[in-house]
Amino acid sequence: MGFVQQISGTMPAIAVPLTAKTAPELIAQAKAVCASPAAIAEWRVDAWPDVPLAVGQTVAAALHAANKQLLLTCRTQAQGGAFVGAVSDYGALYRRLLAISPDAVDIEAHWPVAARKALVALVHEAGAAVVASAHDFTATPTLAAGQQQLTAQAAWADVVKLATMPQTPADTLTLLALSAWAKKALPCPAIVIGMGALGQLTRVATGAFASALTFATLGAASAPGQLSVQAIVGIQEG
Numbered sequence: 001m002g003f004v005q006q007i008s009g010t011m012p013a014i015a016v017p018l019t020a021k022t023a024p025e026l027i028a029q030a031k032a033v034c035a036s037p038a039a040i041a042e043w044r045v046d047a048w049p050d051v052p053l054a055v056g057q058t059v060a061a062a063l064h065a066a067n068k069q070l071l072l073t074c075r076t077q078a079q080g081g082a083f084v085g086a087v088s089d090y091g092a093l094y095r096r097l098l099a100i101s102p103d104a105v106d107i108e109a110h111w112p113v114a115a116r117k118a119l120v121a122l123v124h125e126a127g128a129a130v131v132a133s134a135h136d137f138t139a140t141p142t143l144a145a146g147q148q149q150l151t152a153q154a155a156w157a158d159v160v161k162l163a164t165m166p167q168t169p170a171d172t173l174t175l176l177a178l179s180a181w182a183k184k185a186l187p188c189p190a191i192v193i194g195m196g197a198l199g200q201l202t203r204v205a206t207g208a209f210a211s212a213l214t215f216a217t218l219g220a221a222s223a224p225g226q227l228s229v230q231a232i233v234g235i236q237e238g
């Protein structure tokens, strides 16, 4: 099953972040995903950008042998991650790691169009899906602005993602409304996430308000407000 199909079910697919900075820890995190009900591992390569390729290959092989999907994400500092560098460095990291055959690659939407297009082409040539992502730690757009933003991202990606840090309950309701709109209006799956305690409703929402994917932990979290895989499964299974 391809990545897009994997996250197109009625329930949000569960993705667990891999955040380790050493080979034994990283491989242990991957194995924990293999033994869990999560369908996807999101490898946050910004945590360890000079990871040896052989380690990446071991991680990918373990996940694929267990029928889990691998989403590769290099999150920049401005978007809540650890990566500092030019778009050429960001692209070089992905170019190197495409050799491990990820199922999907996260590309931040803010990059200049030409650089972004080149990266999208590279990811598609490697047979992986593109997740267009955007994060805002201070503000949540209005519903109309969020719709515009996701529509623009959907024009160049296979999956769209918006994560914001709600400052008020109304912000969380806007994200839920955006998620419900995206399900009906967009041609591709949409991941819509509220970070922090106020956003947790978006991580557990099912049915009409469900995000295509929800990030949950087996230990280390990669963003504020993430719940455990066990908690999400409990809610999804009722």
Ligand SMILES: O=C1C[C@@](O)(C(=O)O)C[C@@H](O)[C@@H]1O
Pocket: 017, 042, 044, 073, 075, 080, 106, 133, 161, 163, 193, 194, 195, 215, 222, 223, 224, 226
């Ligand atoms: O984009 C996201 C969403 C996220 O920030 C969250 O809030 O769960 C976690 C990140 O690892 C991931 O890349």
